Amino acid sequence: MGCRSCDKPKMNYRKGLWSPEEDQRLRDYILKHGLGCWSAVPSKAGLQRNGKSCRLRWINYLRPGLKRGMFSQEEEDVVINLQAKLGNKWSQIAMHLPGRTDNEVKNYWNSYLKKRVMGSSNAGKSPSPPERLASMSATTGGGSTATSTHGDHDANHSGGSHGQHAISPAEPFVDPQHEAKNFVFADWMPTAAVAAAGPESYTMSAHWPASTASSGNVTPSHGAFVGDQMSGSSYGNALQHHQHPQDHHHHQSAAAVAHGGAGAGMVAGGGYFDLLNMGDIYGGFTSTNDDLLF
DNA sequence: AACCGCAACAACCGCAAAGGG
DNA sequence: TCCCTTTGCGGTTGTTGCGGT
Structure with a gap:
C-alpha cells in the first residue's frame, strides 16, 4: 500500500x-x-x-468492461435482494453485477430502487420507472445531466435505468448498434487500444474475449463517435446529441437474455461482453502493456 | 418565457483498512 | 510495533436537464 x-x-x-x-x-x-x-x-x-x-x-x-445503461430486471432483483441481505455494501453487491460499479449501484438504489422497494411495501404500488421513462423517452434521454458529459452512458441510464417496464418478452427489441453503447469500453477501446498497441497489432478478436469479439456488439461506430466527441468543442453537447430516444431499449434485450435463462450471468452468453471475465480483464491491468490482453 | 421542483448521477468527502518502511 | 501513505468504501453533495406551473 x-x-x-x-x-x-x-x-x-x-x-x-x-x-x-x-x-x-x-x-x-x-x-x-x-x-x-x-x-x-x-x-x-x-x-x-x-x-x-x-x-x-x-x-x-x-475501466474496461463497464456496462452502462439501464439495469435489467435481473440486475434489479439482485440489487434488491442483496441490499436486503447485505445492507448498503455496494461494493459487495456490485461484485454480483458484472460491469456495474458500486457507485452506479448505489446511485441506482438511491435514485430509484429504494423508492420502489419502499413503495412496494405500500400495497405493492411501486413507483414504476415508466413514469419517468415516459417523459424521458419523449426527449433525448432525459435525466442525463452534467454527467451526461459522458453522455452515452448517461443517456442510456437516464432513460434506461427506469425502463424496466420495457422488459417485455413480447417486445424483444434488439439493436446491436445501440447495445454496443452500453459499454464504455467500446467507447474508447478501439482508439485507445490502437494508440497503445499500434494500429497493426490491434484487433478485436485478439484483445477481446471471444464471446465479445464475435458478438458484434462492440461496434466501432461508437468509438468513432468518441473520436468526434474528443475533438468536439463541447463534451456535453456532443454527447447529448448522441443520446438516443430509444436508448432505454438497450437492456431489455439483455434482460430478455437473462430471463431467457442465461444462468451463468445476466449477460454472459447473451451475446454481450462476457462480463464474467471482466474481472480478469481488470486484473490484466497490472503493470505492462503485455498484460493488456483483452 | 421564467421559475421551481424533481430526478439522475458523477464526483467529492471522510473514514477505516491495508500494507510498507 | 508504530507511523505514514495509499486504497477502498459508503455517504453526501453539486450540477444539470426536464417537466410542470
Missing part, C-alpha cells in the same frame, strides 16, 4: 467534471503503464487531479 516513492508535492488539484482530454490522458497512461500507484498517476499522466480522483474516474467510468 504505502508507496513512498510516489511522494509528490502538494498541489492544487482540479475538481469537478472530467474533460475528455483528461479522460484521454488517464486512459492513455493506464493503457501504457497499467495500474499501479494511484498517487503517482496524476503527475505521470500530466493530470491536475489527485490520485483518488483518478482512481474513481477509472473505476467508475474508464
Whole structure:
C-alpha cells in the first residue's frame, strides 16, 4: 500500500467534471503503464487531479468492461435482494453485477430502487420507472445531466435505468448498434487500444474475449463517435446529441437474455461482453502493456 | 418565457483498512 | 510495533436537464 516513492508535492488539484482530454490522458497512461500507484498517476499522466480522483474516474467510468445503461430486471432483483441481505455494501453487491460499479449501484438504489422497494411495501404500488421513462423517452434521454458529459452512458441510464417496464418478452427489441453503447469500453477501446498497441497489432478478436469479439456488439461506430466527441468543442453537447430516444431499449434485450435463462450471468452468453471475465480483464491491468490482453 | 421542483448521477468527502518502511 | 501513505468504501453533495406551473 504505502508507496513512498510516489511522494509528490502538494498541489492544487482540479475538481469537478472530467474533460475528455483528461479522460484521454488517464486512459492513455493506464493503457501504457497499467495500474499501479494511484498517487503517482496524476503527475505521470500530466493530470491536475489527485490520485483518488483518478482512481474513481477509472473505476467508475474508464475501466474496461463497464456496462452502462439501464439495469435489467435481473440486475434489479439482485440489487434488491442483496441490499436486503447485505445492507448498503455496494461494493459487495456490485461484485454480483458484472460491469456495474458500486457507485452506479448505489446511485441506482438511491435514485430509484429504494423508492420502489419502499413503495412496494405500500400495497405493492411501486413507483414504476415508466413514469419517468415516459417523459424521458419523449426527449433525448432525459435525466442525463452534467454527467451526461459522458453522455452515452448517461443517456442510456437516464432513460434506461427506469425502463424496466420495457422488459417485455413480447417486445424483444434488439439493436446491436445501440447495445454496443452500453459499454464504455467500446467507447474508447478501439482508439485507445490502437494508440497503445499500434494500429497493426490491434484487433478485436485478439484483445477481446471471444464471446465479445464475435458478438458484434462492440461496434466501432461508437468509438468513432468518441473520436468526434474528443475533438468536439463541447463534451456535453456532443454527447447529448448522441443520446438516443430509444436508448432505454438497450437492456431489455439483455434482460430478455437473462430471463431467457442465461444462468451463468445476466449477460454472459447473451451475446454481450462476457462480463464474467471482466474481472480478469481488470486484473490484466497490472503493470505492462503485455498484460493488456483483452 | 421564467421559475421551481424533481430526478439522475458523477464526483467529492471522510473514514477505516491495508500494507510498507 | 508504530507511523505514514495509499486504497477502498459508503455517504453526501453539486450540477444539470426536464417537466410542470
